[in-house]
Amino acid sequence: MNRITLLALTLCACFASASWAQSQAVRSRMSRHDIHHRPFNSSPRSPENASNRSVAGRAPSAQNTVWELGTYAGGTWASMGDVNDFGVAVAQGDLPDGSTHNFAVPLFGRHAEEWIDLGTLGGTESGWDEGIVTISDTGMIAGHSASTDQNRPHAIAWTEKSGIVDLGTLADTGYPTYNSSYAAGVNKLGTLIVGWSGVEKSCVNCAPTLPVVWTPSVVWKSGQLITKWKMHKLDTAGFGVMTKWYAWAVNDFGQIVGEGNGDNGEFVGVLWTPIQNGKWKLTQLPTLADYPNSEPFNINDRGEISGNIEPVDFSVWIPSFWKPLGPSRKTYSNPIVLPMPEGGFVNCYTDGINERGDLTGECWAKDYSVDQAVRWTTKDTTFSQVLGFPGDWSWSFRVNNNRVAIVTYGGGDKCSADTYTSCGGAIRFH
Secondary structure (H helix, E strand, C coil): CCHHHHHHHHHHHHHHHCCHHHHCCCCCCHHHHHHHHHHCHHHCCCHHHCHHHHHHHHHCCCCCCCEEEEEECCCEEEEEEEEEEEEEEEEEEEEEEEEEEEEEEECCCCCCCCEEEEECCCCCEEEECCCCCECCCCCCEEEEECCCCCCCCECCCCCCCEEEEEECHHHHHCCCCCCCEEEEECCCCCCCCCEEEEECCCCCCCCCCCECCCCCEEEEECCCEEEEEEEEECCCCCCEEEEEEEEECCCCCCEEEEEEEECCCCEEEEEEEECCCCCEEEEEEEEEEEEEEEEEEEEEECCCCEEEEECCCCCCCCCEEEEEEECCCCCCCCCCCCCCCCCCCCCEEEEEEECCCHHHHHHHHCCCCCEEEEEEEEECCCEEECCCCCCCCCCCEEEECCCEEEEECCCCCCCCCCCCEEEEEEEECC
């Protein structure tokens, strides 16, 4: 069955279902997720220091569609993770009791903007988990949930048919200390999930982790076909200094992007390319002499990779992307640097990337007085634009092929700092 047929069937299934509504010399660096732990409300996020062009960019165009989704009813925070091509967004957030859950939020249709609780694995974890949750075009959702195993996070997959499924950890496959796991990416077809398994909670940069990929098989159980997921540890050979590994994203061609981090702050961006017999070949992405550290976050089906590069001292984040050199995708370009938007920004990263070459991410000032979701394009490396989402600060992890970008934001009329830590939203740009 070809991909077009699969997506057509998926479209029918998604819109036919009603269940969406029912159911050092080198200083220590911050990861992408660590950045968001800084106290957003400790300093004003006003456009006073921005140029006229940047101020204008902060006001959404009349042609743009904006969704201010807020949080789950009674919650205090939400962090948006992904949105598929059918307009179903996913997020993490809290319930009134403070526990962290995964949610789905359709942007269109009869149940648009309704928050759907996907449940948990039985744990009671509370806290901020930075929207590490993703969704395929088939409607399958991957992320993590607190388990009954001493409240450790376990990677999960969720479908309308199966509900929430525990994907296990490397402790189940011969690595006894690696007893937690996170799923960070799924391809559009819902046939591959990537993430990591680590020691105890294995949050970003806080414990040793190993990169993993889950592959599916269909088996009979209790008289019906079900999907069973198998975990595979990805290769890390040749990078012995790296003790913390993260597989961030995977495309429909099986290419996986991620990074390795060392205990002294060093890090390296890598690509795993599928080869025969269910294996992946590990290669390092090219870097620039003055910016030897690279951090890839996402990859589209054209093989283009979003991310950032940094100098040895990690003093600045430079938004960048990589392009495959030829149809075989065996070699890649040096990182292609993208511009900072006007308005006092000195650091940026790109994360979301779609098949059109649209990129989204985040830029901030050195003192965090300005912090905004930004867009770029691979087709014009002189272009950058603040998305202009309502509120005082924002970031965007993902964008779909219809140019709908999910946004996490705070402040403004609908996400007051007196009530919320952060809110979820989305914007369609042109």
